[in-house]
Each structure stands twice: as C-alpha cells, then as structure tokens.
Amino acid sequence: MPASAILLFCLGAALIALFVGFRVHFTRSREGKMLAFVALFALPVMAAWTGFSEHMDRAESTKFCLSCHVMGDFGKTLYIDDPSFIPAAHFQNNRIPRDHACYTCHTDYAMFGSVRAKIRGMHHLQVQYFGTVPKPEDIKLYQPFNNRECLHCHLGARTFEQASAHTKTPGQLDTIKSNKLSCVSSGCHEFVHNVASLKDDTFWKETP
Amino acid sequence: METPVVERRIRWASFLIGAGLLIQLGSLLVVHPLAFVAFLMLGCPLMAAGIVLYLLSLVS
Numbered sequence: 001m002p003a004s005a006i007l008l009f010c011l012g013a014a015l016i017a018l019f020v021g022f023r024v025h026f027t028r029s030r031e032g033k034m035l036a037f038v039a040l041f042a043l044p045v046m047a048a049w050t051g052f053s054e055h056m057d058r059a060e061s062t063k064f065c066l067s068c069h070v071m072g073d074f075g076k077t078l079y080i081d082d083p084s085f086i087p088a089a090h091f092q093n094n095r096i097p098r099d100h101a102c103y104t105c106h107t108d109y110a111m112f113g114s115v116r117a118k119i120r121g122m123h124h125l126q127v128q129y130f131g132t133v134p135k136p137e138d139i140k141l142y143q144p145f146n147n148r149e150c151l152h153c154h155l156g157a158r159t160f161e162q163a164s165a166h167t168k169t170p171g172q173l174d175t176i177k178s179n180k181l182s183c184v185s186s187g188c189h190e191f192v193h194n195v196a197s198l199k200d201d202t203f204w205k206e207t208p
Numbered sequence: 209m210e211t212p213v214v215e216r217r218i219r220w221a222s223f224l225i226g227a228g229l230l231i232q233l234g235s236l237l238v239v240h241p242l243a244f245v246a247f248l249m250l251g252c253p254l255m256a257a258g259i260v261l262y263l264l265s266l267v268s
Contacts, residue, residue: 125245
C-alpha cells in the first residue's frame with residue numbers, strides 16, 4: 001500500500017474514532033454499536049498493522065540508516081570514486097538497490113535475519129541516545145562479515161564462478177562458498193567503508 | 209442527565225485511540241528511527257489502552 005494511502009487510512013481511522021467519542025450517545029442504537037466496534041477496534045488494529053509494516057519497510061531504507069549522524073561518513077563512502085571500494089562499486093553500479101543499500105548487504109540472509117537486523121537497529125538506537133556513541137572509524141561489525149551475504153547475489157553468477165582469482169587454486173571456490181575464506185577480510189576485497197581515510201578520497205559526485 | 213458509565217468508557221476509549229492513531233500518523237510523516245520509537249512506544253500503547261477500555265466497556 002502506498003505511504004500516502006496509509007497516512008489517509010490512519011487519519012480516517014483517527015477521525016472516525018474521535019467522532020464516536022464526541023457523539024457517544026450514538027452507541028445506544030444497534031447501528032451505533034456496530035459503528036463503535038468498527039471505529040474502536042477493527043479500524044485501529046488495521047491502521048496500526050499497516051503503519052507498523054510501513055515502518056518496517058522504511059527501516060530498510062538507506063535514508064533511514066543514514067539519518068543518524070554517526071552513519072553519515074559510511075554513507076559518504078558509497079560515493080568514493082574508486083572501484084576497488086566494494087560498497088562504492090556496488091552502490092554506483094546498481095548492483096544493489098540504492099534506496100536499500102545498507103540493508104541489502106548488512107542483513108543476514110538466514111532465517112529471521114531481517115528480525116535480527118531490526119533488533120540490532122534497536123540496539124544502535126539505544127547507544128545513540130543513552131550510550132556513548134563511538135567515532136565512525138571505531139565502529140565495527142558485531143561479527144565478521146559472512147560470505148553468505150555476498151553469495152546471496154553472486155552465487156551462480158559467471159563473473160563469480162569463473163573469475164580467475166576465484167579458481168586459481170583447486171578447491172578455492174569451495175572454501176569461499178563455505179565461508180572458510182572470507183571475501184572481505186582475506187586480502188581480496190578488503191576495501192570496504194574505510195571511513196578513517198575519507199578525507200583523502202575523491203568522490204564520484206557530491207555526497208547528499 | 210449524567211452520562212452512563214459505559215458511554216464514559218467508550219468516550220475515553222475513543223480519545224485514547226484517536227490520540228494513538230494521530231501519533232502513529234505523525235510518526236509516519238518522517239523517516240527517522242525516533243519516529244519508529246514514537247510509533248511503538250507512544251502510539252501503539254495509547255491505542256491498545258483505548259481498545260482494551262472499549263472491550264471492557266462491552267463486557268461490563
């Protein structure tokens with residue numbers, strides 16, 4: 001459902017609920033009782049559910065992730081003018097949807113991965129407002145980046161399966177696929193966000 | 209004439225639900241983590257309290 005429709009739905013539900021409150025004597029009649037049930041139970045539940053699902057969708061957007069100040073530098077790294085920087089190369093070449101850039105790589109492609117990502121987000125929020133916010137260069141992943149997240153898209157792709165760097169030793173592809181040889185921390189695709197060196201970088205275009 | 213207890217409860221329920229839905233509506237106007245928190249921590253509890261009050265008014 002489009003966001004504008006959800007907004008209208010919430011507004012309509014609120015107005016109907018308030019109408020019942022201001023004209024409470026209507027509920028003495030049978031029709032009034034039915035209206036009250038719709039206005040004070042069915043519509044609010046539906047409105048809350050659609051609102052919740054909209055918030056869940058928004059929580060996966062790049063804009064949402066970068067709305068915290070500390071994430072700003074990570075957003076800038078998506079615009080670095082250097083194809084060896086993995087996030088920048090993916091973002092600039094539409095290998096990932098730009099409006100879901102952070103979530104696409106940083107969710108877990110496993111059962112309840114999306115839920116775990118949201119729980120991590122709540123933890124970030126707690127640190128942002130009630131904890132000590134680290135410097136951007138001190139922010140680390142909770143656990144090493146799992147190849148599973150890369151393979152979600154790259155597995156089966158010719159550029160991945162037949163790349164000379166991936167097949168130069170026997171069994172290398174299997175060690176990558178089994179996460180024994182990390183894509184990003186084994187010296188192959190090691191340039192990721194690198195926010196510490198941001199001031200020395202040039203950019204593809206002006207960062208938003 | 210004094211308003212019956214049931215109607216007073218329904219009135220309170222409608223105001224709580226209306227307030228909760230308006231907070232939820234406001235939270236949907238901005239894309240920010242705090243908007244989500246406002247939705248979850250303010251809008252939903254107010255609305256839930258209103259629904260419970262309304263349901264209580266039905267069985268009382």
